[in-house]
Amino acid sequence: MADSRAVGIFGAGWVGLVTGGCFAELGHEVVVRDIVPERIEALRAGHLPFHEPDLPEVLERNRGRIRYTLDADELGEADVLFICVQTPPTYSGDADLSYVWNALDELPRANRRQVLVMKSTVPVGTGDTVRAALEARGLNNVGYVSNPEFLAEGTGVRDFMNPDRLVLGAFAPEDAAVVEALYSGIEAPVVRTDVASAEMIKLAANAFLSTRISFINEIANVCELVGADVEDVAKGVGLDHRLGPHFFRAGVGWGGSCFGKDVSALKQLAGNSGYHFQLLAAVIEVNELQKRRVIAKLEKHLGKLRGKTIAVLGLAFKPNTDDLRDAPSLVIASRLLAEGASVRTWDPVADARDRLRGALQCGSVLDAVAGADAAVIVTEWPELRGLASKEVREAMARPLIVDGRNVLDPEETRAAGFAYEGIGRGSSPFASLPETPEREPKVPR
Numbered sequence: 001m002a003d004s005r006a007v008g009i010f011g012a013g014w015v016g017l018v019t020g021g022c023f024a025e026l027g028h029e030v031v032v033r034d035i036v037p038e039r040i041e042a043l044r045a046g047h048l049p050f051h052e053p054d055l056p057e058v059l060e061r062n063r064g065r066i067r068y069t070l071d072a073d074e075l076g077e078a079d080v081l082f083i084c085v086q087t088p089p090t091y092s093g094d095a096d097l098s099y100v101w102n103a104l105d106e107l108p109r110a111n112r113r114q115v116l117v118m119k120s121t122v123p124v125g126t127g128d129t130v131r132a133a134l135e136a137r138g139l140n141n142v143g144y145v146s147n148p149e150f151l152a153e154g155t156g157v158r159d160f161m162n163p164d165r166l167v168l169g170a171f172a173p174e175d176a177a178v179v180e181a182l183y184s185g186i187e188a189p190v191v192r193t194d195v196a197s198a199e200m201i202k203l204a205a206n207a208f209l210s211t212r213i214s215f216i217n218e219i220a221n222v223c224e225l226v227g228a229d230v231e232d233v234a235k236g237v238g239l240d241h242r243l244g245p246h247f248f249r250a251g252v253g254w255g256g257s258c259f260g261k262d263v264s265a266l267k268q269l270a271g272n273s274g275y276h277f278q279l280l281a282a283v284i285e286v287n288e289l290q291k292r293r294v295i296a297k298l299e300k301h302l303g304k305l306r307g308k309t310i311a312v313l314g315l316a317f318k319p320n321t322d323d324l325r326d327a328p329s330l331v332i333a334s335r336l337l338a339e340g341a342s343v344r345t346w347d348p349v350a351d352a353r354d355r356l357r358g359a360l361q362c363g364s365v366l367d368a369v370a371g372a373d374a375a376v377i378v379t380e381w382p383e384l385r386g387l388a389s390k391e392v393r394e395a396m397a398r399p400l401i402v403d404g405r406n407v408l409d410p411e412e413t414r415a416a417g418f419a420y421e422g423i424g425r426g427s428s429p430f431a432s433l434p435e436t437p438e439r440e441p442k443v444p445r
């Protein structure tokens with residue numbers, strides 16, 4: 001167990017609350033500050049404002065060691081202050097650091113040395129700018145460490161407590177030591193480096209993970225043309241110890257709050273520094289096209305989509321979260337609506353009613369597929385593994401499944417009476433639906 005320290009956190013989002021809860025679990029006294037009153041009220045009442053497995057239990061277990069506040073001054077007693085605010089993309093694709101700067105403007109004046117830790121994902125060079133800003137404000141007794149976070153939503157607590165590595169980039173080694181000591185009790189290799197390299201490690205890691213997915217998606221697209229099965233191909237390639245199996249599953253493309261913005265931020269950072277990052281431009285484009293391939297797969301079976309009813313199953317950008325930021329489902333459903341289809345959606349936790357106004361969000365899978373001309377699996381929720389059932393087949397107007405995450409067995413699905421389209425799994429001559437006449441579009445009188 002670590003020596004107990006006082007930890008202050010800016011931001012009660014995924015990263016801030018997992019960080020706060022886990023540091024409390026390690027024995028530290030934690031104060032979490034947010035600017036959204038409803039968020040703080042919910043937390044004080046014992047409610048987590050989003051879906052993240054294990055986190056409610058961690059926060060509850062450590063209730064005596066975590067306080068929630070709207071008042072930045074309450075962080076004045078902290079030994080270490082973590083910045084965990086959002087860094088969304090701007091219109092240009094750069095990272096928007098305005099939330100970071102607002103938090104820095106609100107830093108409480110402490111009468112002893114504090115270490116400020118950047119956990120938010122920021123462009124390389126941010127640490128230098130922050131250091132200069134702190135000095136300009138006479139805050140010379142504030143140390144600065146870049147300690148990027150690698151947790152994945154859905155497994156945040158497990159990832160924080162069992163990280164692959166801790167990255168600590170500091171201007172002064174004693175500041176890195178203070179932060180490293182907070183993590184004692186956690187076993188992980190520690191990468192001690194300068195601030196710029198720590199910032200780059202985070203951006204490069206996300207860019208590489210996204211690259212792997214775009215790569216296997218392109219392999220999948222070629223598999224479809226040449227009659228290979230990407231599932232077997234990915235397995236065979238991934239068993240090579242130099243390559244590994246992770247982040248190597250073909251599907252409808254990556255999404256989420258981090259990949260899109262971080263890949264684009266790195267591409268912009270390179271561009272702003274005079275380097276055209278050609279590979280990342282392709283990684284992003286491949287991903288955009290991948291989401292839209294679902295439309296062509298539907299059209300292959302149904303012809304024009306105007307007037308057709310499509311069930312979009314799974315909205316969150318991945319299972320075990322309700323996060324809809326940059327979710328492929330939103331692009332797919334919006335394209336379907338733009339084609340004139342009726343869209344029925346289902347997700348066990350995510351609510352997209354505000355973002356997909358023309359779609360009908362249903363309470364169950366069976367409700368979503370009722371009368372549908374096709375069902376598209378967009379998020380691999382465990383509930384969808386049993387989709388190829390008699391009940392579903394009878395509920396649908398046409399038994400067509402487009403499996404955007406390759407969760408179903410193609411042969412079993414076809415044997416259960418469905419036409420099946422996966423991603424990169426070739427297609428058999430029996431895959432198509434019988435020819436059906438085009439329905440007349442409904443024209444309002």
Ligand SMILES: NC(=O)c1ccc[n+]([C@@H]2O[C@H](COP(=O)([O-])OP(=O)(O)OC[C@H]3O[C@@H](n4cnc5c(N)ncnc54)[C@H](O)[C@@H]3O)[C@@H](O)[C@H]2O)c1
Binds near residue numbers: 010087099121152153
């Ligand atoms: N979500 C992830 O999986 C993940 C993983 C690793 C890194 N990151 C990075 O961590 C950062 C935070 O991500 P997130 O998903 O937790 O964001 P989030 O949007 O879930 O949470 C950010 C929180 O900060 C609050 N906030 C904004 N300004 C504030 C201020 N001045 N003082 C206090 N609170 C303030 C917001 O109200 C919000 O509650 C981002 O830079 C992100 O890229 C996220």
